[in-house]
Structures are given as structure tokens and as C-alpha cells.
Amino acid sequence: MRFTAACITASALVATAVAAPAPECNADQAPKEYNQHGRGYDISRVGRPGRPGRRVHAEHPTTAATLTFPATCTAVVTSIATETVRVTETYSYTVEPTSTSSPEYPSEDYNDCVTDEEADQMAEVFRQLIQDYSDDVALSALTEDFVDYASAVNILMNRGAQFPKNITGPTFDGRQAFMDGQGSQPKIPFERLNTFHGCRSVTVRWTTSRSANGQPTEQAMIPVVGIAVLDLVPAEPENEEYNWRIQTLYSEFNTLAWAVNLGLFTPAGPVDYINGTNTTAATVDKRSLDNYDPSLRGPMI
Incomplete structure (x- = not known):
């Protein structure tokens, strides 16, 4: 069988x-x-x-x-x-870094980052531009295509209105525009509270108690606290002052306190007034293109 x-x-x-x-x-x-x-x-x-x-x-x-x-x-x-039977194949590869360099501001090393000392230096530049402004500092520390964004400043320029200054648009578009605006403003006391930095950015927390210093309408001394972010690019090799330059600035602060100090807003309670009296002008003209007084806009932080 x-x-x-x-x-x-x-x-x-x-x-x-x-x-x-x-x-x-x-x-x-x-x-x-x-x-x-x-x-x-x-x-x-x-x-x-x-x-x-x-x-x-x-x-x-x-x-x-x-x-x-x-x-x-x-x-x-x-x-x-x-x-x-399971066969696992392992592949390895190297991610090519995304270059942040440009022909105008070349950088040989993508990983080249700001040091603690350099961050402190750029934070000091920001303070100087507000308290001890000079064209030399602006020319050395700011790129030619520098842009400043500060909705707090824009709404002060509008006297609290939304227009005509674009609230979310650039306050200064270009280094020369910044120099023309900031260079014409009175200097104010300025104190750095904190400085933080990433690879290519520096953040400064600051305060001032005389935000309207030097303005003809200064009324009060309410402390103002603000914060600013400096976006940096490598400086050109021939720059003898700085290894980095500020290309973009993002800045915000307590606008209402600034407006009270400037005499643009009447507070509902007690504040520390200049000369000890409340001389806030009730007849301050509302913002308009016809009666806009650029001297009232305050320092362009």
C-alpha cells in the first residue's frame, strides 16, 4: 500500500x-x-x-x-x-543645513551663534538707541534694510486711533527712516531688566519711569515696562564695532502708561504727576492728519 x-x-x-x-x-x-x-x-x-x-x-x-x-x-x-524571518535595513544620512547666509551678509558656518558677551553687547546697543542715540551707533549696529515693528508706537502716533498709521505695519521701514525719526526725539532714562538670547536673536526686557522725558506735554511718571526682540545677522568682516547687526526689531510696551505720561490720556485715579499737579490737557486734539504733531509720538522704541 x-x-x-x-x-x-x-x-x-x-x-x-x-x-x-x-x-x-x-x-x-x-x-x-x-x-x-x-x-x-x-x-x-x-x-x-x-x-x-x-x-x-x-x-x-x-x-x-x-x-x-x-x-x-x-x-x-x-x-x-x-x-x-524579518530583515530590518537601517539607513543613515546627514541633513544638509539650510543656509541663512546671503551675498550681503555671508556666514561661513550655519551654526555660528551669538555668545553671551555678544548678546549683552547688542542689548546695550538697543539701550543706547533710546537713551543715548547717535547716528554712528545706528549706522554700525543696524543693517541698511532694518525694519522696526512696534504696534505700541503706531497707536501712540495715531493718538489711540486705528488709522492712519497701520497698527500692525512697520513703524520704520529702513535704517534711514529710523534715524530720521529716532534721531529727532528727546532722550529718555532707560534701564535693562533682563537679557535673553537664542542663536541669532536677543530679547531685552526694559523699563523707564520717564517715558515722556523732554516732551512739552509730559504730565506723569508712571513706570513703563516693555520687551524687545532683536533679530540679528552676521556683520560684514570690515565692521570694526560689532560681530552682529540688528536686521529686525519687534518691540511692545505699556502704551496706556506711556499715553498718560505724555498727557494724551486722563487717568481715572491718582498717579505721580510732574510738578505735583494734574495738568493733563483736556483740550488735546484728537489724532488727525491735519493737526498731527510728530513731537508727541514719544521715543520710537
């Missing part, structure tokens, strides 16, 4: 199934198993007393083997789990 071995694909672990019992098979009826090491079929020793039957070799199985027996034998089905 001839037996066959049928192969099925195993996609998961399969439990062993045993058919209904039958008389023990004799040697002639013994099932055969495939020797995966190249020796063909061998005689199995299923049920032989004292030695358990040999099973299909499973050192490197790829399928489950099912053996078929005659009706007079005990059917034994051996399930062999399929081995799954």
Missing part, C-alpha cells in the same frame, strides 16, 4: 489533531516522512514500544507537513509552525 505526504501552507500556529484510534500499524503499513537533509523518505517508528515515533525534522521548516494513513492505522498529524 502506498502513502502520500501532502504539504499545506501554514500561516499561524496550528494545533495537532488526532483521528479516531485504530489498530497499530505493522512495519509494512508504517508511514513515511520526508528527510529534509536530502536522504529521501525514512521509515517512521510510530507507536513502537519503548521509542517514541520520529517526527518530521524542523530545524528550518517552511511549511506544515500532513501525513495520510490507511483506515486501519492510527492517524497522526503533526503541525509545524512557519518561521517568519
Whole structure:
């Protein structure tokens, strides 16, 4: 009698199934198993007393083997789990840095960052531009395309109105515009409270108690606190004063306190007035293009 071995694909672990019992098979009826090491079929020793039957070799199985027996034998089905081999390939690559240099302000090293000392120097430049302004500092420390954003200043220029100065637009668009505006303003006392910096930015927290110093309408001395962010670019090699220059300035401060100090707003409670009296002018003209007085706008921080 001839037996066959049928192969099925195993996609998961399969439990062993045993058919209904039958008389023990004799040697002639013994099932055969495939020797995966190249020796063909061998005689199995299923049920032989004292030695358990040999099973299909499973050192490197790829399928489950099912053996078929005659009706007079005990059917034994051996399930062999399929081995799954996973191969993981690892790739490595280097991210090319995004260059922030430009032909006008070249930088040899993208990772070139502001040091603590340089950050302090640029924060001092910001203070000088407010308290001790000079064209020399502006020319050395500001880029030619310097832009200043300060909605606090813009709304003061509008006397509290939304127009005509664009509240969210640039206060000064260009270094020369800044020099023309700031250079014509009285100097005010200025104190740096904190200085923080990133790779190419410096943040200054500052205060002044005389924001309207030198203005003809100065009324009060309410302390004003503000914050400014200086966006920097590397200075040209020929710049003998600074390693960095300020390209963009973002500045905001307590506008209402500034307006009270300038005499543009009458407070509802007591404040520290200049000369000890409340001389806030109730007849201050509202903002208009016809009667706009640029001397009242305050320092252009």
C-alpha cells in the first residue's frame, strides 16, 4: 500500500489533531516522512514500544507537513509552525543645513551663534538707541534694510486711533527712516531688566519711569515696562564695532502708561504727576492728519 505526504501552507500556529484510534500499524503499513537533509523518505517508528515515533525534522521548516494513513492505522498529524524571518535595513544620512547666509551678509558656518558677551553687547546697543542715540551707533549696529515693528508706537502716533498709521505695519521701514525719526526725539532714562538670547536673536526686557522725558506735554511718571526682540545677522568682516547687526526689531510696551505720561490720556485715579499737579490737557486734539504733531509720538522704541 502506498502513502502520500501532502504539504499545506501554514500561516499561524496550528494545533495537532488526532483521528479516531485504530489498530497499530505493522512495519509494512508504517508511514513515511520526508528527510529534509536530502536522504529521501525514512521509515517512521510510530507507536513502537519503548521509542517514541520520529517526527518530521524542523530545524528550518517552511511549511506544515500532513501525513495520510490507511483506515486501519492510527492517524497522526503533526503541525509545524512557519518561521517568519524579518530583515530590518537601517539607513543613515546627514541633513544638509539650510543656509541663512546671503551675498550681503555671508556666514561661513550655519551654526555660528551669538555668545553671551555678544548678546549683552547688542542689548546695550538697543539701550543706547533710546537713551543715548547717535547716528554712528545706528549706522554700525543696524543693517541698511532694518525694519522696526512696534504696534505700541503706531497707536501712540495715531493718538489711540486705528488709522492712519497701520497698527500692525512697520513703524520704520529702513535704517534711514529710523534715524530720521529716532534721531529727532528727546532722550529718555532707560534701564535693562533682563537679557535673553537664542542663536541669532536677543530679547531685552526694559523699563523707564520717564517715558515722556523732554516732551512739552509730559504730565506723569508712571513706570513703563516693555520687551524687545532683536533679530540679528552676521556683520560684514570690515565692521570694526560689532560681530552682529540688528536686521529686525519687534518691540511692545505699556502704551496706556506711556499715553498718560505724555498727557494724551486722563487717568481715572491718582498717579505721580510732574510738578505735583494734574495738568493733563483736556483740550488735546484728537489724532488727525491735519493737526498731527510728530513731537508727541514719544521715543520710537
